[in-house]
Amino acid sequence: MTQSLTIRRPDDWHLHLRDGAMLAGVLPETARHFARAIIMPNLVPPVVTGAQAAAYRDRILAAIPEGMSFQPLMTLYLTEDTNPTDVAAAHASGLVTAVKLYPAGATTNSASGVANFDNVRGVLEKMAEIGLPLCIHGEVTTHDVDIFDREQVFLETVLHPLRERTPGLKVTLEHITTSHGIDYVSGADGDMAGTITTHHLMINRNHILVGGIKPHYYCLPVAKRREHMEALRKAATSGNPRFFLGTDSAPHSDANKESACGCAGCFTATNTMACLAHVFEEEGALDKLEGFASMFGPVRYGLPPNEETITLVKEPEPVPYPAKIDTGDGPVTVFDPGHPLYWRVA
Secondary structure, eight states: OOEEEEEEOOOEEEEOOOSHHHHHHHHHHHHTTOSEEEEOOOOSSOOOSHHHHHHHHHHHHHHSOTTOOOEEEEEEEOOTTOOHHHHHHHHHTTOEEEEEEOBTTSSTTOTTSBSOGGGGHHHHHHHHHHTOOEEEOOOOOOTTSOGGGHHHHHIIIIIHHHHHHSTTOOEEEOSOOSHHHHHHHHHSOTTEEEEEOTGGGTOOHHHHHTTSOOGGGOOSSOOOOHHHHHHHHHHHTTTOTTEEEOOOBOOOOHHHHSSTTOOOOOOOTTTHHHHHHHHHHHTTOGGGHHIIIIIHHHHHTTOOOOSOEEEEEEOSSOOOOOSEEOOTTOOEEOOOOSSOOOEEEO
């Protein structure tokens, strides 16, 4: 029997669009379903000033296909040389919705990120003063910390001290991957929230490594044990407004993923809503999907929920999704949940 669920049009609070031919190729996959998205600034070179953010926004707007509506919410890439005055001006103009903190070397194009957190204290204090949120990639990058422990260590040694030194700073811990991250956000004050990705709700580290290395499941932060995936699913489907959708959909060409040193990232823009409906149905929480995907993020960022709606339909037979998206930079493999999907956006 066909089922349907109508929800407000969702937003994506963590999205990579890249630039140039890749931007043109992948943007329609997001704009088809999502009204708005927080755009990651880790281009080469990174988007560090208001002027660069404005130029990038214009390139995104120019790439939106005719007949689609989409609003990019721009961010600045935090460096140790970031000017607090420029950040405040970009925020006051309405251009910038958040600032992104990458620990130096944590993930794709993060070499310009922060190594000494004392050097960004002035920017963070200004952000707390003006109410500008900080989005954080929450991992340490020291070589003596195991990659599966880097989120937990970051919470203890970086994030908690940073928040204690900067009261009032609104922080979004992005792409949470552990029960430790869930517990930290749940137990913090109202200035703390977290995003959860589509793929971390569906894969654990076995999916990456068992039966051969699966490069299209490799992402950063890397997927953890099954128990952590289950904690993420519980949080996402709980109705707790501190947790909302940030897909971290991250396109890389197949040539760059399937190499001796493959890039980190899962491209989920095409089938995220079908994957989420599958997860929420499995957890007996379809009634909580609208909050997670469409309501809690806008409240967090001080924006109204979208007035438009989308309808998800469950079909009696599996719904075909493309295995790849062709772009001018080469094919991009779409995230494979490992089982059939019966949901689609009508």
